[in-house]
Amino acid sequence: MTRFIFRRALLALSVVMTVMALAFVLTRLSGDLAISIAGPGSTQADVEVIRKAYGLDRPVLVQFFDWTRLALTGDFGNSFFFKDKVSNLIGQRMPVTFTLGFTGLAVALVISLPLGILAALNENTWIDRLVSLLVMVGQAMPSFWLGLILMIVFGLQLGWLPISGTGSWQHFVMPAIVLAFTAVPALTRLMRSGMIEALGSDYIRTARAKGLSRSSIIFKHALRNAAIPVVSIAAVQLGFMLGGSIVIETVFALHGVGYLAWESISKNDFPVVQAVVLVLASIYIGLTLVSDILNALLDPRLRGA
């Protein structure tokens, strides 16, 4: 088990390093950073000053190792636009994104687990088909579109919920629901198929032959096995949600890391862009690692490996 975790952690670390290199290279591919920072109408002399001031005149490899070295200590440099340390900016925005991500995942699980179980218990009946239909509709709905619909109905027409900003918990309700919808189809389907497989298995026949009650058979024996893939996919989904909150945070002007990413991309604030990409990617990679470990912890057959 420790060896398994060690191997996975090493793998995760190498992926993070790759992401660092990519984040660095991609921001530099978007053009001459000194020119874009200087902005239109600036003179050649201005650009040269900026190039020197930001250290962009040094060889690229030197810049990269410099950035990497500082990034590993948590220092991502200063934002060009906000006149603050990048790490502070991300630190301030992170709680919002985490709140959104975890709430979104919780909502997604609360919706998809019972739906998946319900569909599995009523396999091939109208209930099952109705659930499949809902899942399909959910999947076909783009999240910005769902966000706008919710805003119009609950924000503007009914006036129940605020449509933008970060002031109170009410601000998180609609974004969390929209975010949850991105995970509900996959989780529901996984829960359903896992449950159907478990319910048809030989050990469930044994459990029934033991005279166990229906609830013990469903919730103790079948769910325990059906939940293993769901739990690990949920961790991966959380990574998606944290990374993918860019669209939703932008739609709802929720001041999280996703919103920060959008702002800094549009303002060429490349230290922030680099750092956000790296942080979100690391979280995603970390959660994938957590998913693997959870999977192994839940499945006794993998625990010994």
Added chain:
Amino acid sequence: MTAILDVQNLAVRFGPTLAVRNASFTVQKGETHCIVGESGCGKSVTALAIMNLLARNARRDAKSIAFAGQDILAYSDRQMEDVRGNRMAMIFQEPMTSLNPSYTIGSQMTEVLRRHHNTTRDLAEQRAIGLMQRVGITAPQMRLGQYPHQLSGGLRQRVMIAMALMCDPELLIADEPTTALDVTVQAQILRLLAELKQELGLGILLITHDLGIVARVADHVSVMYAGEVIETGRTADLFANPSHPYTRGLIDCVPVPGKIKPGEALGSIPGTVPVMKDGFSGCAFRFRCPQASEICTQAVPRHEVGPNHLVQCHLPSRQGGAQ
């Protein structure tokens, strides 16, 4: 002798398919009753029908299924739950997959006792350890904490047997319990079942497609063909006087030392088991029967060819009684 299980005219259908049509047999206390027949003839379905564990698309019908004198046909699901695993236990053909991979052996064994009897975890574990010892599992204390994947197939089947015995059942239904195991383990498990029957006065309904096993362990045999019990009787009588052409065919398929001359071909029954649909009448074996005649398309009577020896065939009436 008293019957622990008496099945009369059991029929099970899956839509238009008649998986079991007219199965009647009796299992006595302290006896091993074997159901034997080719693959697909309805053995497992018969066992599951008795336990009321059939798939949702199955329809069960019977004149009666008497368990310890009670007609369990009329039992509610709740009543049946109380019987299953408690007074009537079952083990299966697939030891590798019949235990839940996510729970320890101890948890799965104690669970059944605690479901049916008011007892503490400690007492349940004591009983589990005792039974594991009884069925030949070494280091039972350690096994309690192990997961199924840590055990071999033979050990898992022993665990299944020990688990089935947790509540001290009156009837044990074993559906091909040794088919998936290698020959030496197979022999050990069969010997174990025979001993348990003696010790505990257990009635055993043993399903197999292997006449060799029948000859070794059965007190009584029922031969099934295409969903019907076509011959039933004491093992000795049935082997001495097989009265149904199908039974005779089966016995001819088994190599018996001394009876078969070297170089002589083993018997085999040409053709396959037909799938029974609604509206079928007459003898299902007539397409493969060497003695089939006109009359075999008509409803087949049941004859008593000896004490407790019944056969379902037109032959005895054609020949005027037992042959």
